[in-house]
Amino acid sequence: NAxxxxxxxxxxxxxxxxxxxxxxxxxxxxxxxxYRQDPGMGLRLIYYSASEGTTDKGEVPNGYNVSRLNKRExxxxxxxxxxxxxxxxxxxxxxxxxxxxEQFFGPGTRLTVL
Amino acid sequence: DAKTTQxxxxxxxxxxxxxxxxxxxxxxxxxxxxxxxxxxxxxxEYVIHGLTSNVNNRMASLAIAEDRKSSTLILHRATLRxxxxxxxxxxxxxxxxxxxxxxxxxxxxxxx
Numbered sequence: 316n317a318x319x320x321x322x323x324x325x326x327x328x329x330x331x332x333x334x335x336x337x338x339x340x341x342x343x344x345x346x347x348x349x350y351r352q353d354p355g356m357g358l359r360l361i362y363y364s365a366s367e368g369t370t371d372k373g374e375v376p377n378g379y380n381v382s383r384l385n386k387r388e389x390x391x392x393x394x395x396x397x398x399x400x401x402x403x404x405x406x407x408x409x410x411x412x413x414x415x416x417e418q419f420f421g422p423g424t425r426l427t428v429l
Numbered sequence: 430d431a432k433t434t435q436x437x438x439x440x441x442x443x444x445x446x447x448x449x450x451x452x453x454x455x456x457x458x459x460x461x462x463x464x465x466x467x468x469x470x471x472x473x474e475y476v477i478h479g480l481t482s483n484v485n486n487r488m489a490s491l492a493i494a495e496d497r498k499s500s501t502l503i504l505h506r507a508t509l510r511x512x513x514x515x516x517x518x519x520x521x522x523x524x525x526x527x528x529x530x531x532x533x534x535x536x537x538x539x540x541x
Binding site for chain 2: 319348350355356358360373374405407415416418421422423
């Protein structure tokens with residue numbers, strides 16, 4: 316299993332440009348998440364999807380949109396990038412194994428907006 | 430805001446035990462205590478979780494205070510690979526309660 320994969324790994328945008336961050340998981344998990352992590356900070360939840368066809372806002376949703384394309388894929392779109400969106404973006408999925416609930420994270424996308 | 434309090438940083442020597450504390454005085458009766466860690470330039474990874482009783486797994490042990498207002502993650506023999514930021518998180522399992530709220534965590538340095 317590849318686990319959670321994210322593309323691209325690095326991206327540089329100019330202010331006002333748009334882009335979509337892709338995320339896929341092969342663990343058949345229902346729930347998926349997008350976080351951002353600014354330097355020296357913890358992760359903040361942008362959006363989550365509890366199941367295919369549903370999405371909900373997290374702590375910092377402004378400036379982002381998401382699409383749960385199917386059970387495997389959950390994309391994050393920046394319609395008009397701003398320097399404040401320079402961050403590392405992590406996608407995650409959640410699995411339940413008996414009494415153990417665990418989130419699995421991708422390797423991250425490092426985004427710089429100039 | 431994160432609902433837990435952790436020291437910003439801690440240091441340990443290689444092959445010695447490490448006790449990482451966490452205060453969660455406002456924890457509710459149904460909230461679990463989760464620990465994740467983030468190695469440099471990687472996404473977080475699950476370490477351990479518990480509800481009331483102490484827990485052990487291959488990575489670490491979790492000691493939970495009787496009043497559940499604090500807990501301690503124990504690494505029995507620190508290795509250089511254990512140098513990471515450790516996050517203590519409280520929360521439930523289902524729906525939005527299953528969302529993890531990350532604070533700044535504790536940055537653990539391990540000296541050879």
